Amino acid sequence: MNDFSHLKKNLKKDFSQLKAIKVAVLGDTATQFLVQALRGMGFEKGFDLQILEAGFNQIERQVLDPNSELYASEPEIVIVFQSSHKLLGKYNKSKMDQHCLFASNEIKSIENVYSTLTHNLKAKVIYYNYTEIDDVVFGNYANKTESSFLFQLRKLNYELMVFASKNANLYICDISAIQNQVGKAIFFHTSVYMSTEMVFSIDVLPKVAFKTIDLISALTGKFKKCIILDLDNTIWGGIIGDDGLENIQIGSLGIGKAFSEFQYWIKKLKNRGIIVAVCSKNNESVAKAPFKNHPDMVLQLEDIAVFIANWDNKVDNIRKIQSVLNIGFDSMVFLDDNPFERNLVRENIPELRVPELPQDPADYLEYLYTLNLFETVSFTSEDAERTKLYQIEAQRNIVQQKFTNEDDFLKTLNMISLIEPFNSFSTPRVAQLSQRSNQFNLRTVRYTDADVERLAVSERHFTFAFTLEDKFGDNGLICVVILLKENNQTLFIDTWLMSCRVLKRGMEHFVLNTIVDFAKEHRYAFLKGEYIPTAKNEMVKDHYFNLGFEMNDGYWVLCLANYEKKKTFIRTKQ
Numbered sequence: 001m002n003d004f005s006h007l008k009k010n011l012k013k014d015f016s017q018l019k020a021i022k023v024a025v026l027g028d029t030a031t032q033f034l035v036q037a038l039r040g041m042g043f044e045k046g047f048d049l050q051i052l053e054a055g056f057n058q059i060e061r062q063v064l065d066p067n068s069e070l071y072a073s074e075p076e077i078v079i080v081f082q083s084s085h086k087l088l089g090k091y092n093k094s095k096m097d098q099h100c101l102f103a104s105n106e107i108k109s110i111e112n113v114y115s116t117l118t119h120n121l122k123a124k125v126i127y128y129n130y131t132e133i134d135d136v137v138f139g140n141y142a143n144k145t146e147s148s149f150l151f152q153l154r155k156l157n158y159e160l161m162v163f164a165s166k167n168a169n170l171y172i173c174d175i176s177a178i179q180n181q182v183g184k185a186i187f188f189h190t191s192v193y194m195s196t197e198m199v200f201s202i203d204v205l206p207k208v209a210f211k212t213i214d215l216i217s218a219l220t221g222k223f224k225k226c227i228i229l230d231l232d233n234t235i236w237g238g239i240i241g242d243d244g245l246e247n248i249q250i251g252s253l254g255i256g257k258a259f260s261e262f263q264y265w266i267k268k269l270k271n272r273g274i275i276v277a278v279c280s281k282n283n284e285s286v287a288k289a290p291f292k293n294h295p296d297m298v299l300q301l302e303d304i305a306v307f308i309a310n311w312d313n314k315v316d317n318i319r320k321i322q323s324v325l326n327i328g329f330d331s332m333v334f335l336d337d338n339p340f341e342r343n344l345v346r347e348n349i350p351e352l353r354v355p356e357l358p359q360d361p362a363d364y365l366e367y368l369y370t371l372n373l374f375e376t377v378s379f380t381s382e383d384a385e386r387t388k389l390y391q392i393e394a395q396r397n398i399v400q401q402k403f404t405n406e407d408d409f410l411k412t413l414n415m416i417s418l419i420e421p422f423n424s425f426s427t428p429r430v431a432q433l434s435q436r437s438n439q440f441n442l443r444t445v446r447y448t449d450a451d452v453e454r455l456a457v458s459e460r461h462f463t464f465a466f467t468l469e470d471k472f473g474d475n476g477l478i479c480v481v482i483l484l485k486e487n488n489q490t491l492f493i494d495t496w497l498m499s500c501r502v503l504k505r506g507m508e509h510f511v512l513n514t515i516v517d518f519a520k521e522h523r524y525a526f527l528k529g530e531y532i533p534t535a536k537n538e539m540v541k542d543h544y545f546n547l548g549f550e551m552n553d554g555y556w557v558l559c560l561a562n563y564e565k566k567k568t569f570i571r572t573k574q
Contacts (some may be wrong), residue, residue: 001210004033004202007040015048021216024052024075024123026059028086030198033205041209045217056197063116071120077216078117079173081128083199084153088133091149099147103155107163114163114170124169124219124448126212129157131179131187168431168449171377173215178207181370214375221435221446224353224374225327226275227266228318230336231287231309235263235299237361241286251296258362263298265365270303273383274374275325275390277306279317279334284309305390314341315348324394326500328438328536333373337361378435380428382476392473393501410506410569413470417507418573419514422456422463429477430465433497438536440498442529442543460485461494462518466511468502468570478502479511483519486528491519493529496543509566512547516563529556 025031025038035053042049052073054062059080062070070078091102098105110127117125134142134150142148157176164170179187182204189201200208217223232239236259237249249256250263270276276299280287287309291301301307306324308317314336322329329351336342337357346354358367396413403409422430427449434447447455455461466479479502482495493515498507519527529544531537544556547566551557 001206002044004037004040004205007037007044007206007209010040010043011036013043015043018043018046018048019220020048020050021077021220022052022073022075023049023216024054024062024070024073024078025081026054026062026070026078027081027083028057028059029081029083029193030056030196031081033198033202034081034200034208037205037209038212041206041213042216045213046222047213047216047220049216059113063113066120075121075123077124077126077219078121079126079128079212080113082130084130084133085193085199087130087153087156088135088149091152096147099149099152102149102152103159106156107159110160111163114167118167118169118450124171126171126173126215127160127164128173128175129160131176131184133184168451171215171219173212175208175211178204178211182207211372214372215377218375218377218435219446221438221444223331223376223436224274224333225331225436226277226305226321226325226333227269227374228277228279228321228332228334229266230314230334230338230341231278231280231282231290233337233361234335234357235259235266236290240290241282245289245294248290248294250290250294255361256296258364260296260298262361262364265368267298267303269374270387272374272376272379273386275305275327275386276303277321277325278304278308279314279321280309281311281314282309302391303387305387306394313344315345318345318349318352324397325390326503378428378432380432382429382432385476388473389475389501392475396470396472406504407569413472413505413569415468415470415505415570416573417469417510417570418467420465422452422465426465426477427452427456430480433477433480433499434495437497437499438534439500439539440503441534441537442493442496442540443532444534444537445495445497455482462491464511464515464518466507466514467573468505468507469573475499475502479507481511481515483515489524490526490528491515491524493527496529506566506568506570508543508547510568510570513565513568514572516558516560516565520560525560527558527560529558530554531556 025035031053035051039049039051052069052075054070059082062068094102114125117123130153132153138145138148142150145151160172164172187201187204188199192198192201229235237255238247240248250259252260266276288301290297291299306321308320310317318334322332329349333353334345335355335357342354342356345352353373355368355371357364400409420426430452431447431449434445455463462483464481465477468475468478478499480495480497481493484492484494486492515527529549531541531544533541549556549558
């Protein structure tokens with residue numbers, strides 16, 4: 001990770017081609033160096049963070065004053081930083097009989113700040129949690145003394161997590177974890193704080209900025225979706241083809257323990273919704289043997305969405321994996337113990353993240369923890385089924401290759417779609433699909449759960465959530481359309497986004513037929529669409545043109561009077 005001086009140098013570079021995001025930083029201590037670090041790190045991650053730095057210790061004034069610079073700047077993201085040191089000062093000045101209520105009172109203040117912010121701004125709020133400090137008044141007994149500062153501080157961090165879990169637009173940046181990682185002596189310098197009111201040391205600022213930008217990236221739809229694994233000396237010790245099943249290192253003894261713990265981590269990622277793939281130079285039957293027959297294997301074949309083991313070069317095999325999954329290389333991570341393979345993949349697929357694994361497998365996990373590769377801003381019950389969905393997709397691709405005529409293949413799928421307006425069950429999935437969809441996203445919109453709930457009851461919008469199932473399985477919710485009443489004649493397609501898993505199945509034709517029927521039923525004459533280009537959605541550049549829309553004054557317009565339904569092999573589920 002680059003140091004602070006390098007991040008400062010980034011500030012002199014050209015930001016004009018980067019994605020602009022309006023950010024406000026509110027702090028009760030000095031934040032000017034933090035702002036510099038955030039902008040510099042943002043540059044490295046492809047963002048032009050246009051930051052409003054509020055005045056020193058002006059959180060409440062900026063939030064409560066409707067005419068403040070905060071609201072005038074209309075930020076998309078608000079970062080709030082309240083330091084533990086200021087918190088201790090506040091605790092010291094409070095009455096002793098109020099110490100047991102300190103955390104409860106503080107969380108009420110946070111709730112007020114958040115509710116006021118989100119009432120006045122359509123913004124996401126990032127709160128830095130509280131780093132741990134101990135006034136050592138009670139020593140170890142502080143852990144049993146509710147009135148102690150340490151007890152209240154830990155309680156406050158817990159209550160902040162609970163509050164965030166209940167509010168869709170509130171996210172926590174875990175700077176306390178950074179202090180735990182590097183130590184307080186590196187995180188905080190007393191002399192600097194006393195003279196400058198700056199809580200973060202120069203040395204730790206890049207780590208704070210890195211963690212913050214990871215969260216901002218996830219909020220804008222940039223996050224990792226897939227991990228590709230080598231096998232030999234990556235998820236087990238030894239070479240299965242040479243050493244044999246009984247001699248590979250895995251389990252509870254020696255270095256085998258490191259590989260088992262590594263597999264448990266991969267398993268947890270899979271259960272969270274990260275797609276797991278295998279890319280190994282091996283005979284397939286030999287490579288699969290440990291998954292089937294080794295008693296200490298944590299990962300099983302059902303955990304792997306795409307399994308490729310052959311003697312082709314790994315660059316080509318990774319491209320095969322990408323073609324099956326149909327996700328961007330920049331959303332994938334490749335782990336391999338071999339430096340030659342890592343460098344080969346880096347050179348040929350530069351968008352792919354290829355961490356430099358340590359030589360000692362015992363260090364794999366601790367190193368990977370520091371990279372925070374799989375930041376997310378959502379989690380739904382469907383995430384746990386993601387591997388199964390992609391395994392089914394791989395089966396479809398295999399079957400499709402047997403057909404020379406695409407229509408013949410589509411007919412055999414027996415595709416059915418359920419169409420419903422947004423509801424409490426679909427809300428988290430709609431929000432997540434908006435955050436994950438980059439390629440098939442006409443206007444690159446992003447929604448939180450709260451946004452979806454608002455749209456569901458809006459009198460100006462019509463909402464559609466489409467599922468898709470076929471003979472291979474259920475894909476779940478795969479398409480979202482939101483129509484806006486522009487006038488009595490026209491419905492504007494505010495949102496049209498779709499999972500790339502279902503491309504080339506005629507879903508776009510089915511969706512258009514559906515919304516045209518709806519528009520006609522409600523006596524509208526025109527559908528109006530817009531394509532806003534981004535670095536990732538070029539694949540839908542001609543979407544409206546291909547569907548028969550005509551360009552008119554910068555928008556795509558479809559006259560419904562003479563519309564002929566598109567051919568599709570998808571039926572509506574009743």
